[in-house]
Amino acid sequence: MTSDTETAHASTVDSSTTVLASVRARPAVGWALLGSEISVLFRRKRTWAMLLALAAVPILIALAVRLTESNPTSPGRGPAFLSQITNNGLFVAATGLVVCVPLFLPLTVGVVAGDTIAGEASAGTLRYLLIAPASRLRLLAVKYIGAAAFSLAATLVVAISGTLIGIALFPIGPVTLLSGDTIGVGESFVRSLLVAAFITVSLLGLSAIGLFFSTLTDVPVGAMAATIVLAVVSQVLDNLPQLVWLQPYLFSHYWLSFADLLRQPIAWDSFGANAILQGAYLLIFAALAYGRFSSKDILS
Amino acid sequence: MTEAAAWSGLAIETRGLTKRFGRQAAVKDVDLEVPRGAVFGFLGPNGSGKTTTIRMLLGLAAPTSGEARVLGHEMPREGGRVLPRVGALVEGPGFYPYLSGTGNLHRLDSADRYAIGRTRGARVEHALDRVGLGSAATKKVKAYSLGMKQRLGIANALLTPRELLVLDEPTNGLDPQGTREVRSLIRSLAAEGTTVFVSSHLLAEIEQICTHAAIMSAGSLVAQGTLDELREVGRPRVRLLTPDVALAAPVLRTFGMAVESHDSAPEASADGREIIAILGDDSIEPDAVVAALVAAKVRVRGFAVERTSLEDRFVALTGEGFNVDQ
Numbered sequence: 308m309t310s311d312t313e314t315a316h317a318s319t320v321d322s323s324t325t326v327l328a329s330v331r332a333r334p335a336v337g338w339a340l341l342g343s344e345i346s347v348l349f350r351r352k353r354t355w356a357m358l359l360a361l362a363a364v365p366i367l368i369a370l371a372v373r374l375t376e377s378n379p380t381s382p383g384r385g386p387a388f389l390s391q392i393t394n395n396g397l398f399v400a401a402t403g404l405v406v407c408v409p410l411f412l413p414l415t416v417g418v419v420a421g422d423t424i425a426g427e428a429s430a431g432t433l434r435y436l437l438i439a440p441a442s443r444l445r446l447l448a449v450k451y452i453g454a455a456a457f458s459l460a461a462t463l464v465v466a467i468s469g470t471l472i473g474i475a476l477f478p479i480g481p482v483t484l485l486s487g488d489t490i491g492v493g494e495s496f497v498r499s500l501l502v503a504a505f506i507t508v509s510l511l512g513l514s515a516i517g518l519f520f521s522t523l524t525d526v527p528v529g530a531m532a533a534t535i536v537l538a539v540v541s542q543v544l545d546n547l548p549q550l551v552w553l554q555p556y557l558f559s560h561y562w563l564s565f566a567d568l569l570r571q572p573i574a575w576d577s578f579g580a581n582a583i584l585q586g587a588y589l590l591i592f593a594a595l596a597y598g599r600f601s602s603k604d605i606l607s
Numbered sequence: 608m609t610e611a612a613a614w615s616g617l618a619i620e621t622r623g624l625t626k627r628f629g630r631q632a633a634v635k636d637v638d639l640e641v642p643r644g645a646v647f648g649f650l651g652p653n654g655s656g657k658t659t660t661i662r663m664l665l666g667l668a669a670p671t672s673g674e675a676r677v678l679g680h681e682m683p684r685e686g687g688r689v690l691p692r693v694g695a696l697v698e699g700p701g702f703y704p705y706l707s708g709t710g711n712l713h714r715l716d717s718a719d720r721y722a723i724g725r726t727r728g729a730r731v732e733h734a735l736d737r738v739g740l741g742s743a744a745t746k747k748v749k750a751y752s753l754g755m756k757q758r759l760g761i762a763n764a765l766l767t768p769r770e771l772l773v774l775d776e777p778t779n780g781l782d783p784q785g786t787r788e789v790r791s792l793i794r795s796l797a798a799e800g801t802t803v804f805v806s807s808h809l810l811a812e813i814e815q816i817c818t819h820a821a822i823m824s825a826g827s828l829v830a831q832g833t834l835d836e837l838r839e840v841g842r843p844r845v846r847l848l849t850p851d852v853a854l855a856a857p858v859l860r861t862f863g864m865a866v867e868s869h870d871s872a873p874e875a876s877a878d879g880r881e882i883i884a885i886l887g888d889d890s891i892e893p894d895a896v897v898a899a900l901v902a903a904k905v906r907v908r909g910f911a912v913e914r915t916s917l918e919d920r921f922v923a924l925t926g927e928g929f930n931v932d933q
């Protein structure tokens with residue numbers, strides 16, 4: 308940084324037509340592009356629309372429960388935790404996540420991850436990023452981190468909106484876990500964050516798949532649709548008894564296992580197995596994406 | 608000859624550069640030589656391979672065979688080192704419609720690891736002013752006109768001082784004032800020492816601003832050199848109007864001129880006929896030719912020495928046809 312400042316002083320004084328220190332002698336690490344990616348992603352109206360839609364899911368659930376409180380649903384019907392909401396508003400967040408994990412979260416993550424490269428190609432900005440130049444590896448890394456950041460934001464939005472609406476509409480108290488133990492309100496917030504972390508990790512493999520699909524086409528909608536369809540197919544296969552041997556390798560296999568974090572003591576096994584599985588998907592699909600993208604002719 | 612000596616200090620140099628799309632060769636065997644400091648016009652009809660060549664120069668597409676050097680570095684391998692010194696507009700502008708002009712330039716500048724972040728705002732503003740977009744800087748690009756987007760594309764190429772500018776049809780979509788501004792911008796950049804490589808099919812434009820040019824036709828490079836060299840490949844011609852064709856032809860031949868046409872000249876009239884002869888030798892004085900014609904009792908009603916225009920050369924090299932060659 309100090310050397311920049313010196314060049315700046317050296318060159319601003321030598322001319323009346325503002326000559327600015329514009330280039331450094333040695334390249335920076337390249338965080339600026341990551342900052343730009345995150346800020347462009349989260350300033351986009353489409354991103355906001357998706358986050359708002361996700362925030363609405365627990366709100367709608369809470370409202371539905373509140374309005375039908377007089378005739379409660381029989382236990383066992385509806386998503387897990389639903390029947391507990393009337394006793395304790397802190398269960399709204401968990402219910403919202405259970406509802407969002409199979410479809411709404413993969414849908415929004417598929418849109419963001421499928422758009423990463425193909426969206427730039429279709430806007431014509433890919434060629435300008437590459438000649439700026441952003442190296443192809445750096446661009447892929449930045450795009451992937453952006454998709455992962457969206458997964459985290461999306462999960463947190465559901466958890467936070469669920470918690471707030473739960474506090475607003477229902478009584479709050481110590482939470483009874485699946486194991487029968489009871490934890491305090493503060494501890495329950497920690498558990499909510501753990502669940503959000505679990506779900507974010509669960510979406511890392513899907514983000515990598517979306518990134519790879521995105522390098523295959525210049526049509527973002529195609530990459531988005533392929534990613535979302537694959538998420539649905541994976542969950543269907545996970546439910547076919549004939550495919551038990553395959554199921555531990557499906558990227559959606561542990562998506563609903565976050566319930567294990569709601570036991571006392573916490574059962575970390577599924578968290579670890581999920582992290583390893585998602586890491587493997589990330590490695591494989593990031594390598595495929597790089598293999599495709601590094602040698603691709605950019606003709607968009 | 609060593610490898611280092613083989614590659615001279617040209618701004619752009621290609622050898623046998625070829626790109627195939629399936630069976631079609633979009634660019635074949637192109638040997639470009641763009642000297643440093645030149646304003647180099649890259650001419651060719653639609654589909655002749657200009658943009659494809661530029662994509663290979665910038666490392667966006669890999670050549671099928673052959674090699675390209677930009678500022679002395681091999682492309683696409685050394686793109687990371689060369690491209691920060693190159694500003695480019697490729698096949699029209701490409702921007703995020705939901706960001707402002709300023710937002711777009713910030714975004715693209717942040718991708719360049721050599722650009723200093725601290726001066727980004729000021730540099731963006733300066734580049735926008737240079738292309739006359741200062742007042743539309745905060746407008747979303749989706750509300751820009753075609754010409755405004757084109758100007759923004761040029762501004763993007765000027766974010767940092769560049770050694771080489773590659774501009775693919777920079778005046779496409781610009782109004783007459785915009786076209787003039789771009790011409791004077793190119794001139795002033797060239798005066799600062801920037802090499803400018805500009806593709807176009809507007810010959811008049813190239814003739815006005817370029818020092819050098821190359822002509823592409825159906826993927827092949829058919830001519831390149833300084834503008835004067837290109838015009839002179841066709842020798843200067845003498846155009847003579849006279850009723851005494853039979854007398855005049857032998858006189859012209861004594862000067863070593865090849866008499867090209869007379870009988871079928873469309874201008875044939877009562878006044879005489881037109882003879883076109885190729886001036887074989889630059890040292891021949893036109894005055895002496897006229898004096899000799901008059902001495903031989905040839906009635907000279909018109910006499911002119913013409914040089915071929917770039918347009919004549921262009922048409923001669925790329926064909927008269929309107930259809931795109933494949």
Ligand SMILES: Nc1ncnc2c1ncn2[C@@H]1O[C@H](COP(=O)(O)OP(=O)(O)OP(=O)(O)O)[C@@H](O)[C@H]1O
Nearest residue numbers: 606628633651652653654655656657658659660933
């Ligand atoms: N992505 C592609 N796939 C297949 N063929 C292509 C592709 N891009 C270009 N071509 C072909 O390559 C040839 C050269 O195209 P190019 O875009 O380089 O022409 P150009 O000289 O830039 O034309 P223009 O003046 O219209 O911009 C054309 O015949 C075109 O059909």
Ligand SMILES: [Mg+2]
Nearest residue numbers: 657658698775
């Ligand atoms: Mg073109």
